[in-house]
Amino acid sequence: MKALSQKRRHPLAAIALLLMGLLLTGGLYAVATTVNEAKATTADFSASDTEEGGKLFAANCATCHGMGASGTKDGPSLVGVGAAAVDFQVGTGRMPMQMNGPQAYEKPAQFNDEQTRQLAAYVASLGPGPSIPAGELLDEKGNAAEGGELFRVNCAMCHNAAAAGGALTRGKFAPALTDVSGKHIYEAMVSGPQNMPVFNDANISPEGKRDIITFLKQIEANGSPGGADLGAIGPVSEGLFVWIAGLGVIIAFTIWLTSRTS
């Protein structure tokens, strides 16, 4: 202790103090915050899962993502994308990708649940990343109204306020969110698949994400109170409908009404 007090006027003391302060606050922040929650979720998976996943990965994914998922010019590195990304991409059939393009399309899943789990285990073992969400976040019992507000502010500009999807630049698009499981919606938010940004837990808290899922599931379950929704894509389909069906039927009637004389 004496040595410490003697050296307090040492020229490097200030720098050492600053360093200590930074380390302490940084360390505390890392412990306290969940923003970049480094969930090494390998704990959820057994060693054999990881091993089987590695084999599946080498056989099905390594062509583009490289051996050890380190990435090639055809596919990005998957180190640190986490189990959530794999579960979303493989679970919705987007990966393996049908062909290279602006964006992967959803299609029937190519792997069964067990295999998807193994692939997720393997990729999660490569580096910490977002994990597959816990069941209580997906119970659809959040606050739909709050979720709706979050959805309109954060998601509607691409996915449309009625979650009917929308166009992005150069062939990219935000898909419609009907028939998407709550788990996949959650994983998409935390992993930012395709052209979607990541909504980490600081942007939207896990409870907020739960509210969004509740909102989406509730409007989907509500159906369309006003009758057929015409794709829920707004005035374009309404205009098309009135011109083709509305005027079409009326023209048929006008022809019928005047058919005796002409």
Next chain:
Amino acid sequence: MSAASTAEAPAYVANTKVGRITDFVDERVGGSGILREFGRKVFPDHWSFMFGEVALYSFVILLMSGTFLTFFFDPSMAETHYNGSYTPLKNVEMSVAFSSSLDISFDVRGGLFMRQVHHWAALLFVASLGVHMLRVFFTGAFRKPREMNWVVGGVLLILAMAEGFTGYSLPDDLLSGNGLRIIDGVIKSIPVIGTYISFFLFGGEFPGTLIISRLYTLHILLVPALILLMIVLHLFMVVVHKHTQYPGPGRNDGNVVGYPLGPVYAAKAGGFFFIVFGVIALMAGFFTINPIWNYGPYDPSPVSAGTQPDWYIGFVDGALRLMPGVIGDFHFEYVIFGHVLTLNVLLPALVPAGIIFTVLFMYPWIERWITKDNREHHVLDRPRNAPTRTAIGVAGFTWYCVMWAAAGSDLIATHFHVALNDVTYWLRALFFLGPIIAFVVTKRVALALQRKDREIALHGRETGRIVRLPHGEFIEVHAPLDEYKRYKLVGFESPVPLPAVPNEHGVVTRKENRRAKLSQWFFEDRVAPATPAELEAGHGHHEAVEAGEAQKTLSH
């Protein structure tokens, strides 16, 4: 019946009480005279003559459903928390206007149905108005004496758009708020005065707390009153001018062939009202329109993907979407004396609409000047028999449709799996090339149809029956047309170009030269109707027809 004889003859006394009351009223208001006059108005029968009626009936339905909606709608922008039965919006902060629109949709009995009736009827109103105008244009019904009525119709179209847009904004949902924001941007792009107009309209910075109630006053008071006034003027002129008719045997500019209003046409028109009402009611009952609960309350921060105006404002939105922000290094935004001039908003928002409406209003006078045609026309042109006019119309319509399609560019991209950028590039090209291609193609198609008509008039209808002659030749038997059908194919005017004429000083003015050039352009490509002499020749045997063919009078 002279005035003197009516005064002397109170001879008629009705037998029944009802009869006497009716007679009493009639002697004072002259109802039977009016009825006799109107009841004997003759309307020609053709399906394409009924679009104006559809528009009128849609408007009546709009008035009725709109009145219902005013009972429950509150145009206030005061903030409230929603407490109705739609749970996904429970306790969300919103304006009273949006909250009352939701209440109409979910808590007023029949409210959602009436809202949907009102909105579908509005879309149908403008659509039928547009189709009616296209019919009038392509058949040349805007010619003397109906030029003024054409202008009244154009004013009605603009009023209908204004009425539609003000109504679209009223629920104060996210979609309509986004639309208002675009209008605000367009207004602010007007040099110097734009900002002042915007602040005046919104009562301060957008969105303010006044705009919904102001639009409401316009929507339920001023604009509908103007529309009603214009409809009265329009129908008054229809009665004065009498109805036009398609060419046919026995029809000329001095008569109208058809059914009298009473009883035949009144019954048909009355029944047709209920057909239109029925179609709208079915649409409202089975198909959602403007699901405001999906869009949520307006808040200036969120903008939803797929934000579009209702179809009739679509072409302006499309023009805005087509406009590039920069072309290479060329910018469209300047700062002049501290005022920002944003041509990339101003040009697309105002110029195409300006051109469309200017040409639309002026067209009757433009054609009248070129053709020097000052006669009254009550017999319509078949579109093919006025190839240049038809081509101009289709070119304009194509231009409109390109902009219209551009308003849905994002949905074209997602639904046809193409890139949004490519859709925009193609539509930009079509914006300039589309009208030209449409003009050339339409004119050629019209001329080809005229040639086909001429061919049929001369040779008769192809029967599809092939006959082998004794010497081995095969011919197809052509059945001659009956007189009535042939009249339709040959009984039309086919004007020739009018060369420049010197004025009273013997000088051919530059303006007159221009007119002559336009007249040449208008009429140079023409297929003359078969003349009686040619028809006579056509009745002979096959060789004679071939000879007649050689005389075909094409002017070039």
